[in-house]
Amino acid sequence: FLSAANYSCGGLLSYSSGTLQSPFYPGNYPNNADCVWEIYVRSNFRITLTFRDIQMQGGRCLSDYVEVYDGPLRTSPLLGKICSASLRTYTSSSNLMTVHFHSNSQYTYRGGD
Structure with a gap:
């Protein structure tokens, strides 16, 4: 059994390339x-995020999911909401993108990167 106290995730990222992974x-x-995760790059640059492999609960993404926002969380357009994918890519319109990973209290899966 794993509780919220046993891991940390999320944060502010500011670099030219890197990897995000579920806990x-x-x-x-x-x-x-x-x-x-809030991802920032230099002004006049955009962010491209590619999901290489993601496997989460539910085909309709109601319970466990990843949301990708084109800017700050919830105040920016939602670029996509996914729970299973291979090689899905999103590109921001500015130098900020937000990624929100959510899981409920039921089943767990491999997640993704």
Whole structure:
């Protein structure tokens, strides 16, 4: 059993390339996770985010999902909401993108990167 106290996730990222992963990837992610990453790059640049592999609960993305926002969380357009994908890519319109990883209290899966 894993509790929220056993891991940390999310944060502010500012670099030219890198990797985001769900908690404990490639193992199963924990229940009741809410991770938010804000990704910044230099002005006049945009962010391209590619999901290489993601496997989460539910085909309709109601319980566990990843949301990608074109700017700050919830105040910016939602670029996509996914729970399973391979090689799906999103590009920001500015130098800020937000990624929100959410899991509920039921099943856990491998998550993604």
